[in-house]
Amino acid sequence: MKKYEIAIVGVTGAVGLQVFKWLIDLKFPFSNIYGYASKKSVGRNIHYKKYSLTVKELKENSFKGIDICFFCSNEMVSKKYVPYALKEKCLVIDNSSYFRMFDDVPIIIPSVNKEQYHKDLHLIANPNCATSILCSVLKPLSDLYPIDKVIVSTYQSISGLGLKAIEELKYQSIATLEGKHELANKNHFESLNDKLKYKIAFNCLPIVGTMLENNWTSEEIKIIKETKKILNQDFKIIANCIRVPTFCCHGETVVVEFKENIDVDNIIKYLKKQKELKLNNKILPVNSNCFNRLEVFVSRIRKVDDKTLTFYLLSDNLLKGAATNAIDIAFLAIGA
Numbered sequence: 264m265k266k267y268e269i270a271i272v273g274v275t276g277a278v279g280l281q282v283f284k285w286l287i288d289l290k291f292p293f294s295n296i297y298g299y300a301s302k303k304s305v306g307r308n309i310h311y312k313k314y315s316l317t318v319k320e321l322k323e324n325s326f327k328g329i330d331i332c333f334f335c336s337n338e339m340v341s342k343k344y345v346p347y348a349l350k351e352k353c354l355v356i357d358n359s360s361y362f363r364m365f366d367d368v369p370i371i372i373p374s375v376n377k378e379q380y381h382k383d384l385h386l387i388a389n390p391n392c393a394t395s396i397l398c399s400v401l402k403p404l405s406d407l408y409p410i411d412k413v414i415v416s417t418y419q420s421i422s423g424l425g426l427k428a429i430e431e432l433k434y435q436s437i438a439t440l441e442g443k444h445e446l447a448n449k450n451h452f453e454s455l456n457d458k459l460k461y462k463i464a465f466n467c468l469p470i471v472g473t474m475l476e477n478n479w480t481s482e483e484i485k486i487i488k489e490t491k492k493i494l495n496q497d498f499k500i501i502a503n504c505i506r507v508p509t510f511c512c513h514g515e516t517v518v519v520e521f522k523e524n525i526d527v528d529n530i531i532k533y534l535k536k537q538k539e540l541k542l543n544n545k546i547l548p549v550n551s552n553c554f555n556r557l558e559v560f561v562s563r564i565r566k567v568d569d570k571t572l573t574f575y576l577l578s579d580n581l582l583k584g585a586a587t588n589a590i591d592i593a594f595l596a597i598g599a
């Protein structure tokens with residue numbers, strides 16, 4: 264079997280570290296994995312099992328000889344460096360949102376819309392983490408009954424904002440519990456000030472992403488637009504996104520109105536057949552038992568009226584919502 268030269272841009276971050284780990288655990292056929300980050304991380308060693316890499320500074324010529332590159336950095340890094348990777352005919356799988364709404368760039372979740380992949384593609388976008396979790400369930404539901412309207416409310420953990428934000432929640436929580444309120448009320452890491460404008464410890468924040476002029480947030484608009492693009496369907500969708508003080512996994516309560524009467528037993532039977540989904544009403548999915556798991560957990564499925572269903576979703580945002588979906592795209596691309 265062919266082995267691939269792999270690069271991870273942003274290998275020191277929350278998503279990049281998981282891509283490194285899961286390429287190994289999922290036995291992706293690689294010959295080498297090279298890791299890139301900003302100047303300040305150069306020389307850092309990253310180990311997992313018998314594998315290790317030394318972080319290099321990302322440069323315009325970092326992509327020579329690379330077959331597949333996972334971009335796990337911010338939008339500006341993708342905007343600047345993806346074109347250099349494409350020039351080297353590298354397959355780029357981008358975790359940032361920069362290219363997601365470009366007409367010629369599909370957003371792919373292999374279990375949902377692999378038909379949008381074709382072998383001439385060199386740039387594929389990985390979806391927003393909350394979108395990925397939602398679409399994994401909306402797709403099988405829409406196989407059964409046409410969807411009229413979706414209302415989703417998210418409970419998004421702090422790891423969605425990256426590694427520094429995880430440390431920030433720890434820091435603020437300890438400071439609060441020790442009664443050091445002055446310290447707890449401002450970000451310890453000033454570099455987070457743009458992304459995290461309110462105290463996160465012990466608070467739920469009614470803002471994920473940036474607030475737009477119309478009072479929607481950028482995260483809500485991403486979920487709405489990306490879901491329609493991935494599913495290639497045009498139902499109404501309303502998203503409310505809340506940041507909660509948990510470390511990992513995003514929860515979502517979802518209400519789906521269908522165009523036809525539904526049979527809930529039939530829905531449950533069909534959802535149970537989906538490899539990516541885990542249904543369990545006896546042991547309810549909570550962040551601590553879904554962390555580091557690859558599935559999307561579906562629980563509390565119940566009927567609202569003849570045409571309306573509601574349920575709760577939970578999944579590891581760094582895996583299904585980012586790293587392992589990106590690796591699934593790479594598996595799809597190599598035909599494995």
Ligand SMILES: NC(=O)c1ccc[n+]([C@@H]2O[C@H](COP(=O)([O-])OP(=O)(O)OC[C@H]3O[C@@H](n4cnc5c(N)ncnc54)[C@H](OP(=O)(O)O)[C@@H]3O)[C@@H](O)[C@H]2O)c1
Nearest residue numbers: 273275276277278300301304335336358359423425426585
């Ligand atoms: N976290 C999630 O749940 C999630 C889910 C889906 C998608 N995403 C997206 O995935 C991307 C990565 O998110 P994350 O949560 O992993 O963020 P993160 O923990 O903050 O990591 C960011 C990474 O980017 C690197 N980086 C920053 N500036 C750079 C530069 N100028 N050149 C090269 N590398 C640079 C950082 O390197 P240094 O360590 O050297 O600074 C670090 O490795 C983002 O676009 C995010 O929106 C995240």
